[in-house]
Amino acid sequence: MSGKDRIEIFPSRMAQTIMKARLKGAQTGRNLLKKKSDALTLRFRQILKKIIETKMLMGEVMREAAFSLAEAKFTAGDFSTTVIQNVNKAQVKIRAKKDNVAGVTLPVFEHYQEGTDSYELTGLARGGEQLAKLKRNYAKAVELLVELASLQSSSPGLNVPLPISSQNWMRESEKSSIG
């Protein structure tokens, strides 16, 4: 028992009961904090694992999508100006929702489709099949990107409470070791 942490106390039975209750409180607090820090660590590790998987998959999907663009250009000619000219509303949109993990709120992105495909008839006379494949590949790429963004924005969200709760836990352990 270190000298500076001495608590001044009058040695009576009441004081002992009070001190025991305080010790119990400190121990419960420390256990809860440990649980919180464990839950946050677990969630953080899961997110990191998913980020790595998604990034690997992303590489493959983007490659596939870029190649299907080359295929579509081979059959349909150059349709890039037509596509760029006809842009008006977004077809795929994102909603942000909140998720609660051990008291920490994390943002989660969810994508949804709205409206009809304004490029349905592009490539009607040439290359329609390749264009349809191209649209599918890039839609997949966009979905993956949204997922990745969601994961990557939650990980800094966890970075702050995680060390704080570990610090609190250490402080609580010190306190409970006094009793």
Added chain:
Amino acid sequence: MLEGAELYFNVDHGYLEGLVRGCKAGLLTERDYVNLVQCETLEDLKIHLQTTDYGNFLANQTNPLTVSKIDTEMRKKLCSEFEYFRNHSLEPLSTFFTYMTCSYMIDNVILLMNGALQKKSVKEILVKCHPLGRFTEMEAVNIAETPSDLFNAVLIETPLAPFFQDCMSENILDELNIELLRNKLYKSYLEAFYKFCKNHGDVTAEIMCPILEFEADRRAFIITLNSFGTELSKEERETLFPTCGKLHPEGLRLLAQAEDFEQMKRVAEHYGVYKPLFEAVGDGSGGKTLEDVFYEHEVQMNVLAFNRQFHYGVFYAYTKLKEQEMRNIVWIAECISQRHRTKINNYIPIL
């Protein structure tokens, strides 16, 4: 027109026919393609192209070399050759060349109309227009507020005016979906071109009419195939089919009613030319698509056009073969630059 083209053709068009045959001899052969396919980088591709007819066309390009730069330079070369032919041509060959440029003009006009409707700057759109489809009234497009004004003020001077008149009902152009308008214009253009070739008669008609009939039927098949599952109704679909092909009228009527690929195939089986084409189509991934089979057939017909002399079809065939060669080179270049070599041999061989 006059029979016995051998007697009169060379007076007006002999120089140009000789020139185009020389250019055709410069098309890439199978050996060139084998060399290109083995390149590791785009720089290797450039070096290989220097030994062919393309020469140093990429000499002024700064690093890094991209596929779009290669594409632009090839297109510039084709355009300068085409303009040369066109500037030296006499009637009726010059009308023939005008008909050839109409298809590019249609694409450019659609682009300009779209841009004018969305109030985009004309200069940026002009850069993206196809150079072969240039016409003098292009810069004047932004003075019009609505498509109908555009037509009455600007387009009526171009060779495209009669094609627009077929598509317009009570001068209302606004409601038509841009893609439907494009396809309707192309249908009237194809029919007019076919009539011109047929009226010209002689060897030109013998060579060009089958090529244009195939183009018409091919469009009918592809439009049908691509309209499955979209909101294009069957009646609208039928209005987009050009009528100058072999499928007119029974085949087109049957195609308009088709609902899936099998029904389309049954329609094709009635025609001896199209039956083997449809049978060559593989199923799903790995096999050839219908479009690939059509491209190959088109290339075959264009190469055969050079076996006859004293007709205008050689110019049409040369331009189409050159365009296919450009598409092949861009395909190989994309496969190389994206390091995705599994399908690199999917180009369409020409010679």
